[in-house]
Amino acid sequence: MASEKSWSRNPMGLQLHRILSVFFSLSIVLPLSSPSPTMHNNNWAVLVCTSRFWFNYRHMANTLSLYRTVKRLGIPDERIILMLADDMACNARNNYPAQVFNNENHQLNLYGDNVEVDYRGYQVTVENFLRVLTGRHEASVPRSKRLLSDEGSHILLYMTGHGGNEFLKFQDTEELQSHDLADAVKQMKEKNRFKELLIMVDTCQAATLFSQLQSPGVVAIGSSMKGENSYSHHLDPDVGVSVVDRFTFYTLAFFERLDMYSNASLNSLFTSYDPTLLMSTAYYRMDLYERPLNTVPVTNFFGSVMKTIPTDSAYPGFLVARASEYTTTSAETETARAVLEDEADHSKTHTQSEKGLQHILDEWLKLLEGKFGEKDPDMLVAYGLGSMVLLAISTWLSS
Amino acid sequence: MADDTSAAAGTSTDSGAGTESNLRTTKPGTKRLFLTVSVLISFLLGAPFLLKSTEIHRSPLPSASISSLSDHLQSNPPSFPCHFQVIFLSPFKQPDSSFSLSIGEKISAQLSKESCGNCKFTVSVTVDSGSSCRHEGDADSAACLWECGGGELVDAIAGRDDQEIDELLQSAVNERTGVCAGRVYSVFVMEGKSERVVVGKYRHAWMVVKELDDSTSVSSMIGTLFGDYFMGGGFGTGEYIPVGSDGNVVLSFSLLNSNPSDWIYDWDFQRTGEGLLGPVLEALAPVANITMESQVLYHAPKSSISFWDEKLEAYVVNTRDLPFFVNSNEWHLDTSLSASGRSKVLQFVVYVPSASECPLYIRTPEGEMSKTNAFISPMWGGVAIWNPPGCSMQSQGIHSARDVLPPQELEKIIEIFIGQLRLLFGLNSNYVKPSPKFKFLASEKGFTNWELDLLYRQHTCFNLLSSLSTLQSLSTLVESLPRMIVMDEIGKQVELSLEAANLAERNISLGINNASALSSIRARALAEDAFFHPSIMSISYSSMEHYFAIYMPFFAPVSLHVLLAAVKEVKRYYAERSKYLAFRASKVKSS
Numbered sequence: 001m002a003s004e005k006s007w008s009r010n011p012m013g014l015q016l017h018r019i020l021s022v023f024f025s026l027s028i029v030l031p032l033s034s035p036s037p038t039m040h041n042n043n044w045a046v047l048v049c050t051s052r053f054w055f056n057y058r059h060m061a062n063t064l065s066l067y068r069t070v071k072r073l074g075i076p077d078e079r080i081i082l083m084l085a086d087d088m089a090c091n092a093r094n095n096y097p098a099q100v101f102n103n104e105n106h107q108l109n110l111y112g113d114n115v116e117v118d119y120r121g122y123q124v125t126v127e128n129f130l131r132v133l134t135g136r137h138e139a140s141v142p143r144s145k146r147l148l149s150d151e152g153s154h155i156l157l158y159m160t161g162h163g164g165n166e167f168l169k170f171q172d173t174e175e176l177q178s179h180d181l182a183d184a185v186k187q188m189k190e191k192n193r194f195k196e197l198l199i200m201v202d203t204c205q206a207a208t209l210f211s212q213l214q215s216p217g218v219v220a221i222g223s224s225m226k227g228e229n230s231y232s233h234h235l236d237p238d239v240g241v242s243v244v245d246r247f248t249f250y251t252l253a254f255f256e257r258l259d260m261y262s263n264a265s266l267n268s269l270f271t272s273y274d275p276t277l278l279m280s281t282a283y284y285r286m287d288l289y290e291r292p293l294n295t296v297p298v299t300n301f302f303g304s305v306m307k308t309i310p311t312d313s314a315y316p317g318f319l320v321a322r323a324s325e326y327t328t329t330s331a332e333t334e335t336a337r338a339v340l341e342d343e344a345d346h347s348k349t350h351t352q353s354e355k356g357l358q359h360i361l362d363e364w365l366k367l368l369e370g371k372f373g374e375k376d377p378d379m380l381v382a383y384g385l386g387s388m389v390l391l392a393i394s395t396w397l398s399s
Numbered sequence: 400m401a402d403d404t405s406a407a408a409g410t411s412t413d414s415g416a417g418t419e420s421n422l423r424t425t426k427p428g429t430k431r432l433f434l435t436v437s438v439l440i441s442f443l444l445g446a447p448f449l450l451k452s453t454e455i456h457r458s459p460l461p462s463a464s465i466s467s468l469s470d471h472l473q474s475n476p477p478s479f480p481c482h483f484q485v486i487f488l489s490p491f492k493q494p495d496s497s498f499s500l501s502i503g504e505k506i507s508a509q510l511s512k513e514s515c516g517n518c519k520f521t522v523s524v525t526v527d528s529g530s531s532c533r534h535e536g537d538a539d540s541a542a543c544l545w546e547c548g549g550g551e552l553v554d555a556i557a558g559r560d561d562q563e564i565d566e567l568l569q570s571a572v573n574e575r576t577g578v579c580a581g582r583v584y585s586v587f588v589m590e591g592k593s594e595r596v597v598v599g600k601y602r603h604a605w606m607v608v609k610e611l612d613d614s615t616s617v618s619s620m621i622g623t624l625f626g627d628y629f630m631g632g633g634f635g636t637g638e639y640i641p642v643g644s645d646g647n648v649v650l651s652f653s654l655l656n657s658n659p660s661d662w663i664y665d666w667d668f669q670r671t672g673e674g675l676l677g678p679v680l681e682a683l684a685p686v687a688n689i690t691m692e693s694q695v696l697y698h699a700p701k702s703s704i705s706f707w708d709e710k711l712e713a714y715v716v717n718t719r720d721l722p723f724f725v726n727s728n729e730w731h732l733d734t735s736l737s738a739s740g741r742s743k744v745l746q747f748v749v750y751v752p753s754a755s756e757c758p759l760y761i762r763t764p765e766g767e768m769s770k771t772n773a774f775i776s777p778m779w780g781g782v783a784i785w786n787p788p789g790c791s792m793q794s795q796g797i798h799s800a801r802d803v804l805p806p807q808e809l810e811k812i813i814e815i816f817i818g819q820l821r822l823l824f825g826l827n828s829n830y831v832k833p834s835p836k837f838k839f840l841a842s843e844k845g846f847t848n849w850e851l852d853l854l855y856r857q858h859t860c861f862n863l864l865s866s867l868s869t870l871q872s873l874s875t876l877v878e879s880l881p882r883m884i885v886m887d888e889i890g891k892q893v894e895l896s897l898e899a900a901n902l903a904e905r906n907i908s909l910g911i912n913n914a915s916a917l918s919s920i921r922a923r924a925l926a927e928d929a930f931f932h933p934s935i936m937s938i939s940y941s942s943m944e945h946y947f948a949i950y951m952p953f954f955a956p957v958s959l960h961v962l963l964a965a966v967k968e969v970k971r972y973y974a975e976r977s978k979y980l981a982f983r984a985s986k987v988k989s990s
Contacts, residue, residue: 039637041778074702076727114728127936136933137740143733146740152778190872191930260723308721310761311773311781313829314814315821317841 038195041152043304045070045080048129050161050170052086052121057241058232060088061102062160062202062248064110069255070156071114074304081132081147083119085161085171095239102244102252104236118145126174133157133184135193151192156200156301160248163203165226166211182212189215196289198266198301202247204229207283219289221270223247224280231279246278260303267294422982427975432968439965442958453946455882458890462874464897469867472904477863479856480910481518482583483625484576486545487526488553489590489611498524498535498614505622506630515638515864516856518630545585546575553589556605565599565840572603582910584629584849586621596620598628598830600842602849632826632853639825640861641778642687643743644927646920649735650676650691651746651780652816654804655699658753662787666749666804668693675813679820679845685916686824686858690737702726705756714752715762721774724782741927745823746780747816749804757790773815781819783812817845825857826850855916862919863903866896866926873930882942889929896925 047070049063067082089100089111100111119128131137132147149155162169166178188194199220201209206222213220223230223245232242233249244252254272258264270293273282286293299305485502503522524535525545532547552571556564568587576583584602591607598604604624608617642648654666672693680689703723705714716724725748732746752759761769761784773783785808804812818828826846830839840847846854870893877885899922906915 039777041776071728074723074727078727078733130936131933134931134936136931136935138933139740141740143735143738143740148740150778187876190876191869304727306722306725306776306779308718308724308774308776309822310718310721310763310769311771311775311783311815311819311822311828313818314771314811315818315828315841315845316814318814318817318843318845319810320841 038151038192039307040154040195040300040305041150041307042079043075043154043156043301044147044149044194045075045156045158045302046083046132046147047080048083048124048157048159048161050083050085050124050159050168050176052171054088054091054093055241056086056161057088057100057239058244059160060084060086061100061110061243062245063158064100064115065102065244065248065252066158067115068108068110069252070302073255073258073299073302074260075302076304077114077116078144079304080116081118081145082116083124083129083132084117084121085124086121093240101236101239102249104234104238104243106238116144122171124171126170126176126180129170129176130180130184134187135191147193149193151195153194154196154198154301155194156198158200158202159209160202160245163201163205163209165205166208168201168203168209176209178209178212181209182214185213185215185218189217196300200251202230202245206230207285210285213285213288216288216290219266219284219286219293221282221284223278223282225283228280246280247273247282250274250277255298255302258298260299263297263299265294266296266298266301267292269298422985423975423978424982426979427972429972432972435961435965435968438961442961449950453950455884456887457877457883457885458887460874460877460885460890460893461897462878465867465870465874465893468897468900468904469871472863472867476515476517477860477904477907478517478519479907479912480582481520481630482579483520483522483629484545484583484585485522485524485588485621486585487524487588487611489588498618501615501618502622502625505619506626508622508626515860516853516858518856520625520630522625544576548575552587556589561597561599561838561840564597564605565601565603568599568603568605569601572601582912584625586624588617588621595836595838596624597838598624598840598847600840600847602629602852604628629849630853632850637777637825638857638861639777639823640858641743641745641823642858642920643741645739645741645924646688647739647742648687648689649738649742649744650689650820651732651735651738651744652691652693652749653730653732653746654693654695654749654751655730656695656697656751657700658755659697661754661757662751663697663801664751664787664804665695665801666693666809667806668809671806671809672813675810676817676845678843679817682844682846682851683854685913685920686854687743687920692735692737694734696731699730699750700726700753701750702728705759708762710766711760711762711768713758713760713768714756715760715768717762718764718774721761724774725776741931743778744780745820747819748780748782749812750782750784751787752784754790758786759784760786771815771818773819775819775822777823781816781823783815783819785812820845824854826854852912855912859903859907859912859916859919862916862923863900866900866919866923869923869926869930870896873926876935882946884934886932886934889932889935892925892929892932896922896929899925 045067047063047067049059051059063082063084067080070080071077088094089098096106098111099106099109102108102110119132132145135147137146147155159168167175169175185197188197195217197215197218199210199213199218201207201220201222203209203223205224205226205228207225209222210218210220224247231246233244233246234242236243250273251269254264254269270282270284275281483502483506502524503520506520506522523544525547526533527545527547534544552567555567559567568585572583572585576585581602585604587603587605588611589605589607590609590611592609594607594609596604596606606617606620606624608620611617652668652672654664654668656663672691676691680691683689701716701724703716703720705716707713708715730748732748733744735744738744750759759772761772761774763769771783772785773781775781785804787802822828830837842848844851873889873893877883899918903915903918903922906912906918
């Protein structure tokens with residue numbers, strides 16, 4: 001579990017630190033290029049469902065099940081990027097409108113509450129997916145659609161759909177190739193957009209999709225190896241299509257037993273997959289990952305950890321130091337506020353006083369200001385001169 | 400045309416066949432040759448135009464200067480010139496070189512900590528006690544030496560309180576160190592009855608010692624002051640740079656009403672908060688462009704469990720449950736409209752518990768109540784719990800429909816938030832005193848000048864290194880994709896970023912800390928803009944195969960035919976010409 005013991009200053013540690021620093025006092029030249037190892041700060045999840053059409057219901061259900069799992073274990077919506085290529089809940093062929101199930105017992109409605117889909121329908125493209133990973137968005141893309149991870153983030157990347165040897169099919173029209181994915185991960189690593197990355201792929205021949213990865217800090221698991229298919233788990237006769245895939249089904253079975261506080265390891269997750277039940281071999285690669293898998297809790301990727309440090313004290317004396325300055329500024333802001341309110345009242349009373357030349361003049365000035373307010377003064381002068389000249393000419397002509 | 404020539408020549412038209420009659424009486428026609436060859440030549444002439452018009456526009460990146468600056472920074476890391484001076488205001492024995500050397504050693508002990516932004520320091524010692532004035536040690540320039548004549552300071556200081564002494568010493572420093580006043584850190588030593596050390600809020604500290612002659616203890620205290628505090632910042636929480644890559648930070652303050660059916664609290668954050676926090680944000684301007692916003696949320700329960708503690712007579716949350724306190728499903732904090740994609744948002748949350756868990760306190764592992772009832776999460780923000788008054792008396796009828804957080808309580812909470820802001824920036828919220836004799840003065844800016852200097856140094860160094868590594872990766876990326884379009888905007892951003900980085904480096908060596916910090920922010924923002932430019936998508940560059948695939952269907956069949964025709968015509972022409980020449984030769988022979 002990543003919960004930390006309370007951070008407290010122990011004097012022993014201070015002494016030790018000083019002794020060590022005196023010991024190393026003669027070494028002056030220091031290498032600045034190598035950064036100290038970063039701490040794990042937060043968790044992100046990118047969940048991608050790449051297939052559309054009603055008969056690919058199970059891919060949507062896979063992704064939504066995993067979404068529900070990571071939310072239950074603590075990752076907030078603002079740190080989840082959910083990409084669903086089609087809408088099953090409101091599909092015309094859905095017998096249970098606005099409900100998506102991953103089991104024929106219909107116990108769990110995955111679309112029930114609080115589902116925030118970031119990329120929907122035709123927005124799920126290879127380009128958008130790679131933009132999410134590498135962070136190269138147009139300036140207008142809102143924060144909720146960006147992967148705002150930093151160098152202390154652990155990212156869970158889950159992809160499901162139809163795939164094949166070294167590719168994953170998007171929307172029935174495009175493909176994401178394994179070298180594209182490897183390239184994107186390489187760019188992410190160069191820019192330190194993640195500390196560790198867990199890739200889970202649930203497609204046919206899934207293990208080929210991450211075969212070209214080279215960046216350190218990545219662990220990946222696929223539902224089947226090259227030449228194998230991944231199968232769906234069961235058919236729901238009510239809904240009419242298969243509702244979940246085997247790999248995801250057993251993953252969810254593993255996580256249903258856990259909660260936020262548990263510390264089951266990644267190794268136990270990876271070894272829980274039984275090839276006879278899956279009807280394929282769940283292959284994982286950990287050659288790029290430094291930590292041994294039995295020391296990594298699954299909540300490092302699937303749950304949310306917040307490193308917290310209790311605050312020992314406020315900044316003492318701040319208020320005293322601010323006291324004299326504060327009273328003067330508050331007085332200023334008060335008068336500023338008073339002015340604002342005055343103007344509001346002023347405009348109100350103004351409309352009520354109809355009579356008088358003053359009123360007409362004010363209206364005329366306001367009209368002029370409205371018309372000419374935006375233009376710069378030079379243009380205004382030019383207009384004035386031009387109209388004067390015109391007036392002179394017309395009077396001369398008419399005389 | 401073919402008929403003409405063949406009719407005129409009277410030979411067979413298939414030139415490829417064996418030329419039995421290899422004589423012709425007229426010169427072979429050149430019209431066909433001219434036609435085909437001119438078409439071929441026009442194709443060949445047009446090829447450069449085609450290549451030019453379909454070439455990938457790549458704005459040239461100054462990769463050489465990037466790598467040279469990067470190497471330069473790696474080999475000579477940016478070191479900031481700091482000058483430390485010790486001024487003895489009471490008579491002291493002749494300070495020998497060992498004194499300043501021992502101080503220097505103590506400071507360089509702090510240097511071995513691997514952090515960015517260390518000082519290249521010089522130490523000088525001055526004894527300025529009215530009658531005599533002696534200097535020792537070195538200074539980077541003679542202008543930075545303390546001018547003599549401060550002997551009457553001791554009398555002026557006597558009997559004043561610490562804030563006034565601080566101001567007096569500051570004016571003395573401004574007078575006597577002249578142009579280096581902003582770069583010099585001073586410690587004033589005087590003799591007195593009660594030993595104390597006070598660190599002011601500018602760039603100086605003063606010590607009162609009983610025995611001036613005990614030079615080892617004096618030098619070690621001075622070394623602690625310079626090394627651990629003025630240069631090192633006093634053992635903060637770590638090196639955090641909570642600044643977005645475009646140099647913006649948004650401080651988002653939220654008041655969370657856990658259960659509005661119990662009570663609803665509102666606050667006047669705009670007036671109080673902006674008044675108190677304005678100077679802090681101004682002081683931090685060279686580090687980041689900080690903006691503030693605030694909101695009030697309802698129905699925002701926490702997600703960890705609290706339980707009743709008999710001894711403290713309150714509901715408590717253990718420190719080890721704090722990671723689960725923030726209920727991200729119900730706390731919709733990240734709703735900032737002003738934060739653009741690359742800014743950093745720091746959340747500061749005031750949590751008002753519901754009646755069923757009021758009063759709520761954080762319990763430390765030692766079993767005590769937390770003094771501030773608050774905690775932070777690095778790079779995220781901080782949470783403070785505020786218990787409404789009167790909830791311990793279980794009287795629930797006294798709350799009106801909507802209460803306002805009293806301004807005094809809000810001020811106290813803001814004090815906690817400033818402490819948390821300091822923690823988030825890597826400093827201590829309060830000072831870790833090496834001994835009870837130490838006292839630290841607080842500044843109305845939230846950070847003292849010497850702490851701000853430290854922040855500027857750290858951030859400048861980090862920004863410089865980060866922007867250069869970004870530029871380096873950008874140039875390797877661009878070079879590895881030779882057919883990727885590099886837009887002009889990217890080239891311009893890279894140039895401006897390099898310019899700002901060079902400017903920052905020059906300002907560092909001159910010792911102008913806030914200008915260098917500003918330029919370094921600009922350098923990093925521009926480098927990140929260039930690297931994350933949306934047009935650099937590797938799947939949209941046109942590879943060589945792509946290029947061929949587009950243009951081959953247009954030109955390959957046509958050019959094949961043109962080439963073949965031209966070759967055929969040229970061969971035919973030369974064959975006919977040789978026949979004609981042979982005829983001419985035979986005519987000459989026969990005549």
